[in-house]
Amino acid sequence: MNLSPEPLVFELSRPGLVGCSLPGSDVPPAELPKNLVRANLDLPELDELTVVRHFTRLSQKNYSIDTHFYPLGSCTMKYNPKANEAAAAEPGWKHIHPLAGDSETQGALELLYKLQESLAEIGGFDSVSLQPAAGAHGELAGVLMIRDCLKARGEGQRKKMLIPDSAHGTNPASCTMAGFSTQTIPSGKDGNIDIKALEAALDDSVAGIMITNPNTLGLFERNITKIAAMVHQAGGLVYGDGANMNALTGVFQPGKSGIDVMHFNLHKTFSTPHGGGGPGAGMVAAVKELAPFLPGPLARRRAGKYELAMPEKSIGRLKAFYGNFGVLVRAYCYVRMQGAEGLRRIAENSVLNANYLRARLEKTYKLKYTRPCMHEFVAMGDVAPGIRTLDIAKRLIDYGFHPPTIYFPLIVPEALMIEPTETESKKTLDGFVDAMLSIAAEAKTAPELLHAAPTTTPVGRLDEVAAARSPVLCFRG
């Protein structure tokens, strides 16, 4: 890591510099609207090399998959194949315009169509829309589809969505955006949905349930088909949150097991890069009854040509144009390199890696649920008095590992949510285990090392409370 402080672009500015050579004008100047001429533009002025060094140095202040192991639970930080990047960089993608017309963009529509078909098959669904730009966007699509499907059934009064207590925060937030109220369903002793509590909640105001499977404890919802049947029996629909699909590719098709509508995070399961926060892609898939409500347009094939069309009863557009196309090209490249066998190997190896870590850590880091896990598991970081999960996480950084997801799910105190993914080797996992065990020992013998961590980074722990109390959100020089 680059430990030297890096000035802000504003602090590097020298009056009159431009970091890119631009052409002069070959047409006569036109007069600007007098009342709207801008007097001052206070942006930095830099030469090209200064810009290159600045951003290169900034990049060196990041952990990334290309440089470090990233066992972030529910985030699926797997290797992002370089072939994906080569595929997305084709000039035939970069220079095409969304409104050029179907005849000018047959290649793009073909890719969308083939990706829709592949993802529908992987999930066991009837139809797929690639519109949503992220997982939360796909969730919003899904709950809007449930709303409209219920209306079409004449059941528009159903306004209550059931959400297990282990769900991601986006689930209830998406429900609010779709005009639903939410009711939390507790987990039982085995970490799965409490069936009795579910039964009690199923009345005629229920619109449906949102299920993450495997859930955020890393456990497969063993009663999934029964739960789906109960909700359907009560007149509701079942939403699948596909954030954790990496455990299930080639193993289980949710669309054939009672899930009505579901999103996948292509930036997780299908290896498109996270980019420090995005762009993602959150395609949404539906069974036959809900397919007409998908957000559009979708790509379809007619008489040997590809075209875009809106589904018959679509909830409408979720963004301008056709999804995060550049991300979709990467996901297509990945699916095409895997095939059916490769997809199953992804799930198998991600689950094997997670169980291996669980088996090696469980004597030192307590587990609330001890069953075999799927692609991730949740341990607890309170390994010594006065030691919190945050301390374990920060000390891991000094050992050269990105911390796991911490304090989530909310139902496990001092949670450490660990997801290794299939692309990490046993050797890397062993190195991580050694670090975790060593930190647990330090927690008892030298806790000050944990409290002071990290010490190997450009900055130590930052005062986030002060930062939020009097926010400085832009440079004020």
Next chain:
Amino acid sequence: MPFIPNAESDREEMLQAIGKRSVEELFSDVPARRRFPKLKLPRALSEQEVLREIGAMAAKNRGADKVSWFLGAGIYNHFIPALVPALASRGEFLTAYTPYQPEVSQGTLQAIFEYQSMAARLFGVSVVNASHYDGATALAEAALMAWKLDEGRDKILLPEDLHPEYKAVLETYFSSFDVEIAGYRGAPEDAGVDGRCACLVAGYPCFSGELHGLGRAAERAHAAGALFIVHADPLMCALLESPGAQGADIVVAEGQSLGNPMNFGGPGLGMMGATEKLMRRMPGRIVGEARDHDGRRGFVLTLTAREQHIRREKAVSNICSNQGLVMLQSCIYMAALGAGGMRQVASLCYDKAHYAASLIDGLEGFRVRNRSFFKEFLVSTPVPAQTIVDKLARRKIMPGLALSRYDSAREKELLVCVTELNGKAEIDHLVAALKEAAL
């Protein structure tokens, strides 16, 4: 498969440590009847095969690398300096996660802070967030934010001259709520904003390219107690007065034009900025400055109490990501061009568009409809605009957007966009071709 690093012998050792005989046993919780379905997918391809297949698909498209390009309408063909993708595609940026652990994410966090700072100055606002999915969702979320400030106000006032896809997205976002989405014609100051309005929305410029001053509209919106939301062209803000300086409360934009390829319209960059007063009501991630124990400056995600992972069903929005890499490209673009370069590019667009418009307006049967515009303008055509588009396609010219795509009543309207990438000779060629196409 090269992405699985464990050999068979590793897997055996791991199974032994777990206490299982086979990997299949780990899936015993999955209903047996449903376990390990046979997926009907095409056979797996090697890297060279997949790149050949995808390359062949990409080659079937016709874009601005093959054709003279005058089509904009929300996605724009601008020059991207080589350093922009070279830096943004570094693995340390590309494959990093959301910066929840600030000590190992200072690169991403400082870049976001720099983007927020530069964009805030460009827009003339106090705070800019780390981005939304695209310009359309940024506008929809801005309107939602305005409505949530006072749900007693049940009307959103939009220009009729708004990108039809933006309007459609806004309608989807509001489809669960009892809010009237009303339209107005002409200048935003004549929109008739009243006490029922949560917000007045204006384009700067509008979809047709028409450019209105914003000051009086801002005064009238504020007098009626409504927020004033402006959808702006970010590049134009380098040349013309910022929306913030004219009284906008929230500024949104599609930032693709700042250093990102057209890419079939995605991923885009939803830019959103606001006044300081609205800071804690904004959706999306925001980065702020912080100090560590030794007083060193660093950056963190801040004001997270607004967000879904804390507030759950009471959150401002369900948004959970930002357009990280796209935002980074725009950040590098703004830093590289700087004040002088941004002004120069905007100036080139302005001059070339006005040169093209004056020639087209002189053609028999063609008329430029705008009184004032930046880089895009609306042309009345003597024959259906789609006919012209089809004819010119054969001459490798994309003359613009035929508005019949969105409204069959607007058959003879063509939206033309000119940028710094269009040379004088190319513009002259377009004008000659338009003249012939009308015969």
